[in-house]
Amino acid sequence: MRVRRLKQMLLFGPYVVFLVTVIMCVLLFVLISKEDRRIDALEEEIGHIATNQNSLIEEVSSVSSSVDELGSAVGAISKELSLIDIGAYEEKTDANERKAWPKKVYLTFDDGPSSNTAKILDILDKYGVKGNFFCVGTENEDLRKMYNRIVDEGHVLCMHSYSHKYNEIYSSVDAFTEDLDKIYSLLYEVTGKKPVGYRFPGGSSNSVSKIPMEEFIKVLDERGITYYDWNVVAGDATNPMLPAEKIIENSLCDLNEYEEAMILFHDLYNKTSTVEALPEIIEAIQANGIPIVPIDDKTMPIKHYTSTN
Numbered sequence: 001m002r003v004r005r006l007k008q009m010l011l012f013g014p015y016v017v018f019l020v021t022v023i024m025c026v027l028l029f030v031l032i033s034k035e036d037r038r039i040d041a042l043e044e045e046i047g048h049i050a051t052n053q054n055s056l057i058e059e060v061s062s063v064s065s066s067v068d069e070l071g072s073a074v075g076a077i078s079k080e081l082s083l084i085d086i087g088a089y090e091e092k093t094d095a096n097e098r099k100a101w102p103k104k105v106y107l108t109f110d111d112g113p114s115s116n117t118a119k120i121l122d123i124l125d126k127y128g129v130k131g132n133f134f135c136v137g138t139e140n141e142d143l144r145k146m147y148n149r150i151v152d153e154g155h156v157l158c159m160h161s162y163s164h165k166y167n168e169i170y171s172s173v174d175a176f177t178e179d180l181d182k183i184y185s186l187l188y189e190v191t192g193k194k195p196v197g198y199r200f201p202g203g204s205s206n207s208v209s210k211i212p213m214e215e216f217i218k219v220l221d222e223r224g225i226t227y228y229d230w231n232v233v234a235g236d237a238t239n240p241m242l243p244a245e246k247i248i249e250n251s252l253c254d255l256n257e258y259e260e261a262m263i264l265f266h267d268l269y270n271k272t273s274t275v276e277a278l279p280e281i282i283e284a285i286q287a288n289g290i291p292i293v294p295i296d297d298k299t300m301p302i303k304h305y306t307s308t309n
């Protein structure tokens with residue numbers, strides 16, 4: 001029995017082993033191919049993820065480059081804006097400066113007092129403005145009263161030499177000093193007030209004096225007297241007399257060239273067109289809102305003289 005069973009086992013054993021092996025192989029194959037598919041699916045998924053990641057990276061980089069572009073665009077815009085701002089500011093500043101000039105106008109009258117002084121004072125009074133009178137000496141008592149009227153009405157009384165004779169004043173430092181002392185004393189005695197400043201006959205850059213103007217300026221400096229030239233010329237010094245329209249034009253056309261404009265007029269008996277022109281000149285200046293002021297400590301003295309003259 002045992003032998004028969006053994007025989008049977010020997011006979012069927014290999015078949016069983018073979019069968020089991022086959023079954024196991026099939027199972028293994030099924031398992032492997034299943035795992036294979038899973039691996040494939042996983043690989044695919046990984047591929048997808050990688051692709052997604054790449055496209056995400058691409059997207060991020062494109063977004064970041066867009067942000068960069070936006071940033072540089074913003075930078076460019078802001079730069080442009082700031083340029084526009086600065087440009088606008090500069091333009092505004094220029095325009096303002098141009099519009100704001102002159103900030104002050106000084107009306108100065110040389111060579112008085114004369115028969116026109118009272119008329120000039122009346123006009124200044126009518127418009128409520130103060131003038132600056134660079135006066136010469138006079139023996140005429142009626143005209144001397146004008147020194148007082150100038151001071152009493154709040155105008156500035158300045159010196160313009162006593163004699164106004166170029167050949168005498170500029171002949172020597174002594175002659176200049178003597179003439180200066182004479183006009184200073186006269187104005188001080190008549191009005192009780194020290195005259196404010198000086199204007200050289202012919203200006204500090206006159207070509208008449210044979211002695212360097214520096215010598216005379218030194219005399220004024222020693223006495224603490226400021227001299228004033230001018231930067232706008234009414235042109236009324238000419239002979240024959242200039243028509244009022246021309247004086248108006250001369251007085252107004254160059255005004256905006258200067259921060260402080262000092263107009264030179266003449267107060268002489270024969271300068272009636274100056275008196276005639278004055279109201280329109282004042283009205284035009286006032287219409288532009290520019291103050292007409294008297295000389296004071298803050299006035300920037302206009303000086304023609306330079307050491308190279």
Ligand SMILES: [Zn+2]
Pocket residue numbers: 110111160164201202
């Ligand atoms: Zn003069």
